[in-house]
Amino acid sequence: xxxxxxxxxxxxxxxxxxxxxxxxxxxxxxxxxxxxxxxxxxxxxxxxxxxxxxxxxxxxxxxxxxxxxxxxxxxxxxxxxxxxxxxxxxxxxxxxxxxxxxxxxxxxxxxxxxxxxxxxxxxxxxxxxxxxxxxxxxxxxxxxxxxxxxxxxxxxxxxxxxxxxxxxxxxxxxxxxxxxxxxxxxxxxxxxxxxxxxxxxxxxxxxxxxxxxxxxxxxxxxxxxxxxxxxxxxxxxxxxxxxxxxxxxxxxxxxxxxxxxxxxxxxxxxxxxxxxxxxxxxxxxxxxxxxxxxxxxxxxxxxxxxxxxxxxxxxxxxxxxxxxxxxxxxxxxxxxxxxxxxxxxxxxxxxxxxxxxxxxxxxxxxxxxxxxxxxxxxxxxxxxxxxxxxxxxxxxxxxxxxxxxxxxxxxxxxxxxxxxxxxxxxxxxxxxxxxxxxxxxxxxxxxxxxxxxxxxxxxxxxxxxxxxxxxxxxxxxxxxxxxxxxxxxxxxxxxxxxxxxxxxxxxxxxxxxxxxxxxxxxxxxxxxxxxxxxxxxxxxxxxxxxxxxxxxxxxxxxxxxxxxxxxxxxxxxxxxxxxxxxxxxxxxxxxxxxxxxxxxxxxxxxxxxxxxxxxxxxxxxxxxxxxxxxxxxxxxxxxxxxxxxxxxxxxxx
Amino acid sequence: xxxxxxxxxxxxxxxxxxxxxxxxxxxxxxxxxxxxxxxxxxxxxxxxxxxxxxxxxxxxxxxxxxxxxxxxxxxxxxxxxxxxxxxxxxxxxxxxxxxxxxxxxxxxxxxxxxxxxxxxxxxxxxxxxxxxxxxxxxxxxxxx
Numbered sequence: 001x002x003x004x005x006x007x008x009x010x011x012x013x014x015x016x017x018x019x020x021x022x023x024x025x026x027x028x029x030x031x032x033x034x035x036x037x038x039x040x041x042x043x044x045x046x047x048x049x050x051x052x053x054x055x056x057x058x059x060x061x062x063x064x065x066x067x068x069x070x071x072x073x074x075x076x077x078x079x080x081x082x083x084x085x086x087x088x089x090x091x092x093x094x095x096x097x098x099x100x101x102x103x104x105x106x107x108x109x110x111x112x113x114x115x116x117x118x119x120x121x122x123x124x125x126x127x128x129x130x131x132x133x134x135x136x137x138x139x140x141x142x143x144x145x146x147x148x149x150x151x152x153x154x155x156x157x158x159x160x161x162x163x164x165x166x167x168x169x170x171x172x173x174x175x176x177x178x179x180x181x182x183x184x185x186x187x188x189x190x191x192x193x194x195x196x197x198x199x200x201x202x203x204x205x206x207x208x209x210x211x212x213x214x215x216x217x218x219x220x221x222x223x224x225x226x227x228x229x230x231x232x233x234x235x236x237x238x239x240x241x242x243x244x245x246x247x248x249x250x251x252x253x254x255x256x257x258x259x260x261x262x263x264x265x266x267x268x269x270x271x272x273x274x275x276x277x278x279x280x281x282x283x284x285x286x287x288x289x290x291x292x293x294x295x296x297x298x299x300x301x302x303x304x305x306x307x308x309x310x311x312x313x314x315x316x317x318x319x320x321x322x323x324x325x326x327x328x329x330x331x332x333x334x335x336x337x338x339x340x341x342x343x344x345x346x347x348x349x350x351x352x353x354x355x356x357x358x359x360x361x362x363x364x365x366x367x368x369x370x371x372x373x374x375x376x377x378x379x380x381x382x383x384x385x386x387x388x389x390x391x392x393x394x395x396x397x398x399x400x401x402x403x404x405x406x407x408x409x410x411x412x413x414x415x416x417x418x419x420x421x422x423x424x425x426x427x428x429x430x431x432x433x434x435x436x437x438x439x440x441x442x443x444x445x446x447x448x449x450x451x452x453x454x455x456x457x458x459x460x461x462x463x464x465x466x467x468x469x470x471x472x473x474x475x476x477x478x479x480x481x482x483x484x485x486x487x488x489x490x491x492x493x494x495x496x497x498x499x500x501x502x503x504x505x506x507x508x509x510x511x512x513x514x515x516x517x518x519x520x521x522x523x524x525x526x527x528x529x530x531x532x533x534x535x536x537x538x539x540x541x542x543x544x545x546x547x548x549x550x551x552x553x554x555x556x557x558x559x560x561x562x563x564x565x566x567x568x569x570x571x572x573x574x575x576x577x578x579x580x581x582x583x584x585x586x587x588x589x590x591x592x593x594x595x596x597x598x599x600x601x602x603x604x605x606x607x608x609x610x611x612x613x614x615x616x617x618x619x620x621x622x623x624x625x626x627x628x629x630x631x632x633x634x635x636x637x638x639x640x641x642x643x644x645x646x647x648x649x650x651x652x653x
Numbered sequence: 654x655x656x657x658x659x660x661x662x663x664x665x666x667x668x669x670x671x672x673x674x675x676x677x678x679x680x681x682x683x684x685x686x687x688x689x690x691x692x693x694x695x696x697x698x699x700x701x702x703x704x705x706x707x708x709x710x711x712x713x714x715x716x717x718x719x720x721x722x723x724x725x726x727x728x729x730x731x732x733x734x735x736x737x738x739x740x741x742x743x744x745x746x747x748x749x750x751x752x753x754x755x756x757x758x759x760x761x762x763x764x765x766x767x768x769x770x771x772x773x774x775x776x777x778x779x780x781x782x783x784x785x786x787x788x789x790x791x792x793x794x795x796x797x
Contacts, residue, residue: 342657343657343660346659346663351660358664358667362667362671365671365675366671366675369675369679373679373688383690383691384690384691384692385688385689385690385691386688386689386691386707387687387688388684388686388687388688388689389686390682390683390684390686390687391678391682391684391687391688394678394682394683394684394687395674395675395678398674524725524744524745526723526724526725591748591749592748592749593748594748609745611725611745611746612724612725612745612746614724619724621724621725621745623745
């Protein structure tokens, strides 16, 4: 009975959405306030039914109702409670419903928040959001329905169970974060479309979406970082980023969104770059939908993707529609989008922002190019080519380093025009810091990108340090405050600026971590108890090899004693080889899984994988990777999140 | 020259550089692993292609042989359609690697053997496949 209610809820949501669009459209024609209220409530009704459908599916997953195909495919009776819930977004149709669920949360918030604000904009904002909902409602109602019953000619007594790789707490958090980010950009997109339709291109609406864009950006950043963290700790290839199509799918909108949250400042403060901002937000939203398409269409083979399905053409049509309608409207409104002011000088903060923006878009394009290169090559030359990480690294490292440099240069430039004197004053210390770092590194024997990256990192840190020091100094001079008090007051007076600087520090940390990859070391070897082997100056001794049967798997547990060059004890590592579903009579259904163990410091990670076991002879096959500076990436991620929070924290006025 | 024109020139210059850079990297990848051509097993054998390539196929049932002296060394037979090819691989095998799975291998073809240095398994059908094929089910036939 209940599963039917889920399907009905989705149907009702679809019906309501059509009505909402019609009512609101009529309101925009004749201005009848009653129609607006009706439309608003219909829109809230859509959200209600989508919430209902989502809760029903979650409930069925918890109840293990295997009469529903989706429940049988992604959970089993043994699946722990938390993963039964996360199964909601583990599969194709469930995750589409989850997309809708988040979009409905956002829509509800936007409607409730703006009941008395933006009266002229709101009807079209709601219409745009509802049209996005309609698209996903069509998919979940008619193409891949999460409430589809299990085929009726046999009874499922136990489900498939969730992939052990996904049975990880990060995997519970990572997809919702990404979705919150992806879907979050629907709201600024809705405002942008509404502003275009209304011809209202004043900076007013920009203010109301700045925070939205920043919130969505924060979620997207967290989603991407958590994805890397999961890959690093779970997948066992020793890295966190592989330039896989699906990773790129989340990275591309992140790049344009990052450009957007920078350039929107210019529009807010100077009313410039109207056209550019409009394009950026449309691009970001399009890339979010395109990313969802890449994950699901089966066009690109990827470890992350769902199986090939019929969704591809539908998604592509939607992406095409968004592009045509949005850019068509931009062309239609090109006069209103002309900014009243012009750039005055190259050495102004405005142009600094503009360059930063261009580099972000360039980076996005190069990622796009690399991602679609196999498809293009197959279409043009007929040869199937795969593009690997070295290609992306070669292409993007220089672009990334230019961005890092701009991170340092931008804040030192003044609005409108920076005079020669202040140029020299502002840049002397940071440039000296960068140059001396480079000299030291070259002297010690480092070469190439490593030197550039670290020196630029030092340069950026110095500029941000100077900014903070200068601000604190000025306040102390004026108000006679203590350093701590001056710092707090200064930051709270201009949260977005100093929060932004903190984010930049986080980025520097991450670049340090990325650069560490240049020194990665790895080795595969076999050990019996008592034997040793050496990697990157460390000695690994197999102390013990034990076995254990646990609730849902069987495990071989190694005990590796790690000592350094001087023979001093470092740590014990316990990577495991596990067999999931080990009680299954069919050996082909048992699934091996390598559980890693990582010893991590700021300096380097010792990453151990138990790749295989020869239990007759007591031989363990171990792969060790020594990855320097990886922790900087995660610490940088934390700093980035903290900085964004500072920027987002509401002012108490 | 007014600043508008200067900016226009600058932006055109940047776009030009970008196009140059992207096409240059696309034409001249620095690393042999940057771009790999996907070929069919038939093509590989018939044309005796010796550069680095990628192949896809199924692991022939019962063909996996693990070396007695080094557990990491293994050989197996890759099947694409009716064509079979011996593959040698000497690194950590993915957890999902077993008989019958779909794999993608990257490496070089020399004297009738494909020396692979990368081995990827396609996600097992377990999580997306037909429920009826799952032996973990008790399929109670409904006879009424």
